[in-house]
Amino acid sequence: MLMEDVRLREGLRACMNCGVCTGVCPSAEFYDYDPRRIVNIIQGRDDDQIEALLRSETIWYCGECMSCRPRCPRGNTPGYIIQALRTLSQRLGLFVESEKGRQQLALKRTIGQHILDKGYCITPRLVAPSQHPEQGPVWKWAVENDTDFFARLTPNYMGAGSGAVREIDRETISEIQKIFEVTGGSAFFENIEAASDAKAREMGFDGASDRYMMHTFSHNSNRH
Amino acid sequence: MKRSSWKEYQKEIADDRYYYARSCIRQNFFPGSETTFLRIMREALGKDIFDDPRHTSCTGIGYHSDIVPLDTTMAVVARQFALATEAGYENIAVSCITSFGLYTEILETWHEFPETEARARENLFKATGREFVIPKNIAHTSDLVFHNREKIEELAVRRLVDARTGEPLRIVEHIGCHYAKIFPKSGIGGSEFPYVLAGMVEQWGGSVVDYPERRHCCGFGFRNYLVQANRGFSIANSRKKLESMAPYKPDMIVANCPGCAMFLDKWQYALAEMENSTYGADGRGIPVLTYEEMAGLVLGYDPWEMGMQMHQVDVEPVLERLGVKYDPAAKFLGRAGKYIGAPGEAAVNSFSGDRIYRIRQ
Numbered sequence: 001m002l003m004e005d006v007r008l009r010e011g012l013r014a015c016m017n018c019g020v021c022t023g024v025c026p027s028a029e030f031y032d033y034d035p036r037r038i039v040n041i042i043q044g045r046d047d048d049q050i051e052a053l054l055r056s057e058t059i060w061y062c063g064e065c066m067s068c069r070p071r072c073p074r075g076n077t078p079g080y081i082i083q084a085l086r087t088l089s090q091r092l093g094l095f096v097e098s099e100k101g102r103q104q105l106a107l108k109r110t111i112g113q114h115i116l117d118k119g120y121c122i123t124p125r126l127v128a129p130s131q132h133p134e135q136g137p138v139w140k141w142a143v144e145n146d147t148d149f150f151a152r153l154t155p156n157y158m159g160a161g162s163g164a165v166r167e168i169d170r171e172t173i174s175e176i177q178k179i180f181e182v183t184g185g186s187a188f189f190e191n192i193e194a195a196s197d198a199k200a201r202e203m204g205f206d207g208a209s210d211r212y213m214m215h216t217f218s219h220n221s222n223r224h
Numbered sequence: 225m226k227r228s229s230w231k232e233y234q235k236e237i238a239d240d241r242y243y244y245a246r247s248c249i250r251q252n253f254f255p256g257s258e259t260t261f262l263r264i265m266r267e268a269l270g271k272d273i274f275d276d277p278r279h280t281s282c283t284g285i286g287y288h289s290d291i292v293p294l295d296t297t298m299a300v301v302a303r304q305f306a307l308a309t310e311a312g313y314e315n316i317a318v319s320c321i322t323s324f325g326l327y328t329e330i331l332e333t334w335h336e337f338p339e340t341e342a343r344a345r346e347n348l349f350k351a352t353g354r355e356f357v358i359p360k361n362i363a364h365t366s367d368l369v370f371h372n373r374e375k376i377e378e379l380a381v382r383r384l385v386d387a388r389t390g391e392p393l394r395i396v397e398h399i400g401c402h403y404a405k406i407f408p409k410s411g412i413g414g415s416e417f418p419y420v421l422a423g424m425v426e427q428w429g430g431s432v433v434d435y436p437e438r439r440h441c442c443g444f445g446f447r448n449y450l451v452q453a454n455r456g457f458s459i460a461n462s463r464k465k466l467e468s469m470a471p472y473k474p475d476m477i478v479a480n481c482p483g484c485a486m487f488l489d490k491w492q493y494a495l496a497e498m499e500n501s502t503y504g505a506d507g508r509g510i511p512v513l514t515y516e517e518m519a520g521l522v523l524g525y526d527p528w529e530m531g532m533q534m535h536q537v538d539v540e541p542v543l544e545r546l547g548v549k550y551d552p553a554a555k556f557l558g559r560a561g562k563y564i565g566a567p568g569e570a571a572v573n574s575f576s577g578d579r580i581y582r583i584r585q
Binding site for chain 2: 005006007009010026027029030031060062063064065066067069070083086087090100103104106107108110111112115119120121122123124127131134135136137138139140141142145148149150151152153154155157160161162163164165166168169172175176178179180181182183184185188189192216217218219220
């Protein structure tokens with residue numbers, strides 16, 4: 001299944017284990033993470049080791065900055081391999097077996113749902129100051145006064161027409177939703193919800209409730 | 225490698241008639257920069273650029289958070305190509321670095337794996353009835369400003385120099401990772417020596433700061449910021465860059481990626497609050513500008529009308545060095561001059577000049 005993903009076919013030729021990818025990797029500096037080792041496991045094609053990766057914390061550490069790509073002397077892209085592994089982990093429902101993997105529910109319900117509802121990944125009120133203290137007092141002020149302040153900078157703030165942060169018309173939103181249905185994006189979302197719901201119950205939550213989603217969003221065991 | 229090696233990485237940039245692809249992140253955090261870019265293109269340069277109300281997110285933030293499958297993203301991007309085709313435009317001007325990287329990657333993937341293009345066409349038609357022609361030219365909006373840097377210099381009311389001493393401003397340029405790390409040939413100067421921002425800075429009289437972590441990621445890392453539990457990754461990587469550049473005493477940072485411009489600004493705020501660390505002159509933060517704002521200042525645009533008050537690190541030190549005349553009382557006004565209060569104070573801006581913004585209270 002993994003080899004069906006074009007990103008894996010494009011991202012992996014013979015790796016000589018030089019470790020340049022790990023040397024330049026921002027995630028390797030912060031987490032117990034070694035992209036060189038992941039590439040080596042995949043090229044070894046050991047199904048047991050690959051399944052262990054799909055259940056692991058490890059594959060969720062990468063930031064997909066792709067700094068590894070231009071530096072690899074063999075032309076490999078560990079970041080592409082990670083994308084393929086993450087997609088498969090979610091298709092098989094194995095992402096819920098790790099703390100970092102379970103966060104996919106929070107990403108689906110924030111960014112994913114916003115694309116379907118608003119046509120953008122984010123709009124100002126999604127970046128709620130209560131969940132984003134790092135955004136500071138200027139952002140808090142801007143969001144709290146959004147209809148007055150954003151309207152100074154853009155002609156149709158959350159209204160019809162062109163310009164930054166406009167409201168997108170219903171027909172366009174419906175086209176985006178139809179694309180998600182036709183291409184499997186909606187089914188992918190439903191799979192994240194179903195696997196999360198089962199895991200949440202196993203963990204003692206009342207299903208994939210808002211409380212469980214917030215748990216995946218904010219809990220850090222600090223064992224990374 | 226020689227400093228001039230950027231010249232080996234040239235790319236074709238269309239001269240006129242663009243379909244504008246907005247950025248979720250830029251329009252959210254820097255709506256005035258998008259407005260300013262369109263103003264520069266239309267009013268200063270006389271270009272035709274179409275801002276289509278039907279344009280949407282490319283899903284890029286969702287794609288790189290791994291919740292949106294590749295086939296879905298390809299069909300959404302194909303829809304944008306279809307909108308451009310229907311409107312009669314062959315060139316796409318992309319505001320977001322994530323989108324720019326994604327458009328480039330999708331076109332390369334379609335070329336390498338033709339079955340993926342066929343599937344995208346089929347999916348798009350089934351979902352929307354639309355069809356498309358592959359664009360002739362895809363450029364990031366910073367490419368377009370770079371492309372027109374000499375014309376902008378002709379129209380300039382000021383240069384990037386200290387108005388009091390005539391010395392060039394010391395400017396850190398930060399290039400978004402997905403501008404050229406995915407496909408080095410897609411960016412001016414490639415991934416190691418990108419020149420798209422350095423070219424603007426040098427053309428307009430500034431001096432580019434070289435420092436050890438110049439090519440390090442800003443720390444966004446998609447899920448590593450978007451999920452609250454992971455934000456230690458993000459701030460730690462921004463901190464690494466800030467510590468690396470601080471000894472070179474930059475006057476400002478300029479970025480071509482909207483996410484990078486936001487993170488390098490907001491994490492300075494957080495670091496000042498958390499550990500009392502600041503990285504700029506006189507115990508303050510280093511102002512972070514978008515390239516649209518930098519170009520706008522060169523052209524004499526009003527900083528507050530460009531939305532420069534949205535940065536958490538105050539930009540006034542840069543304005544003062546450049547000799548920009550600005551109205552302190554107008555900084556935090558709403559539309560039509562309405563007074564809507566002012567943000568709270570922040571340690572990163574802790575200097576006496578702050579008091580000036582309380583005069584209307």
